[in-house]
Amino acid sequence: MDSPVSAPVAGSMELKPVRKRRTARYVLGAMACLAVIGGGAYGFDWYRTGRFVQSTDNAYLRADKVSMAPVVAGQIAEVYVSDNQKVVAGQPLVKIDPRRYELSVREAQGTVNARKADLAKSEADTKQQDALIAQAAADLDNAEHNAELAKREFDRTAPLAARGVESQQKVDQTRIALDQAKSVIRLKSAALDAARQQVSSLKAQIEQAHAQLATAEESLRRAELDLEDTVLRSPIEGRVGDRTVQLGQYVQPGTLLLTLVPTDKIYLVANFKETQIAGMREGQPATIHIDAFPQFDMKGVVDSFAPGTGAQFALLPPENATGNFTKIVQRVPVRIKLDADQKEIPPLVPGLSIEVAVNTKASARDEMAETK
Numbered sequence: 001m002d003s004p005v006s007a008p009v010a011g012s013m014e015l016k017p018v019r020k021r022r023t024a025r026y027v028l029g030a031m032a033c034l035a036v037i038g039g040g041a042y043g044f045d046w047y048r049t050g051r052f053v054q055s056t057d058n059a060y061l062r063a064d065k066v067s068m069a070p071v072v073a074g075q076i077a078e079v080y081v082s083d084n085q086k087v088v089a090g091q092p093l094v095k096i097d098p099r100r101y102e103l104s105v106r107e108a109q110g111t112v113n114a115r116k117a118d119l120a121k122s123e124a125d126t127k128q129q130d131a132l133i134a135q136a137a138a139d140l141d142n143a144e145h146n147a148e149l150a151k152r153e154f155d156r157t158a159p160l161a162a163r164g165v166e167s168q169q170k171v172d173q174t175r176i177a178l179d180q181a182k183s184v185i186r187l188k189s190a191a192l193d194a195a196r197q198q199v200s201s202l203k204a205q206i207e208q209a210h211a212q213l214a215t216a217e218e219s220l221r222r223a224e225l226d227l228e229d230t231v232l233r234s235p236i237e238g239r240v241g242d243r244t245v246q247l248g249q250y251v252q253p254g255t256l257l258l259t260l261v262p263t264d265k266i267y268l269v270a271n272f273k274e275t276q277i278a279g280m281r282e283g284q285p286a287t288i289h290i291d292a293f294p295q296f297d298m299k300g301v302v303d304s305f306a307p308g309t310g311a312q313f314a315l316l317p318p319e320n321a322t323g324n325f326t327k328i329v330q331r332v333p334v335r336i337k338l339d340a341d342q343k344e345i346p347p348l349v350p351g352l353s354i355e356v357a358v359n360t361k362a363s364a365r366d367e368m369a370e371t372k
Helices: 006-048 099-162 168-228 364-371
Strands: 053-062 066-068 074-079 092-096 231-233 238-241 258-261 267-273 285-290 293-305 331-338 353-359
Touching: 099 168, 267 285, 267 353, 285 331, 331 353
Parallel strands: none
Antiparallel strands: 053 267, 053 353, 066 258, 074 092, 092 231, 238 258, 267 331, 285 293, 285 353, 293 331
16 A cells, blocks of 8 residues: 555655756856857957057066276276165276376376476576567667767768878778678668567477376376276166176276176066057057066056067077078067056066066057046
8 A cells, every 4th residue: 555655755756857957057057148249348348448459478577787898907906895785876996006197197297297397497587588589679779779879970071081180090090990880780680570479389389288288188198097997886776686796806998897787777668469459559558567576557658669570689699591492480579668657666676577468459548548
């Protein structure tokens, strides 16, 4: 005989699969709706913005580093900085033994003093020659007066001798005196001409002394520059890197001692494919993701484009006009300026790997307006 409760139990067991199927349909329907909505939102966002975004992970931080090398030779006497130390513009970095260059400065200073003395002597000789010229001119003037008196005496004596009032001897004496006076005039005139011609020679000596003094002063300045260059100073603000200089090391001009990296003036160079730069323009905004700091993203602006692809600046540029040809997509270096006004910027250093995306539709001005 059948149990009275067996029928309801069987009915409830039949209802459970139906409910499960209905729940599964609802869940699948909801997931399908969410997928459609999500896909639509993604498609709309891609159509509105995403298709205009060009990205690459071939990007690195750069800085215009300065390699420091001496311009004079010598032994390293002092090293004022250590590895990775921060320095400011004008700060001493390295000092070369200055003793030889101090001697050169003193020697050059002595030469300058000697040339100044020569110039002073030449100028004094010129002034003395002016006095000699004045004296010769006075002597010539006196001789001309004496000759005029002798002529008057001869002109007065000759008529008197013709009338027998004066003797012939007196006439001869006055004639001789006149001739002597004329000879003195010629002598004094020649002396005056010689004194005047000596002025040109003295002026030439003064010019020569000026030239020698200028040469000596240039040598002194060169020696002072060499002495000043014994202290190698930082031309920029940055941090010390690649320091190879050691105390006591002998260095020649051009020897690499250390490198200065301006860590506060870092920029980004992204190597985009040539097929990605058609819509890129200066001023377009960029989103920057730093591999070393994945939780931090920066903003930037396209600053400039390289005047050629990276291959053109290689040590051995490709020559595609010879041999078999395989087309390779070239990359164009694009310089991107970082937004330094962002808060809590991590310590960035050149060489870090970057992922960058450039919005070729918007401009920096548009993004700033949206941010506001």
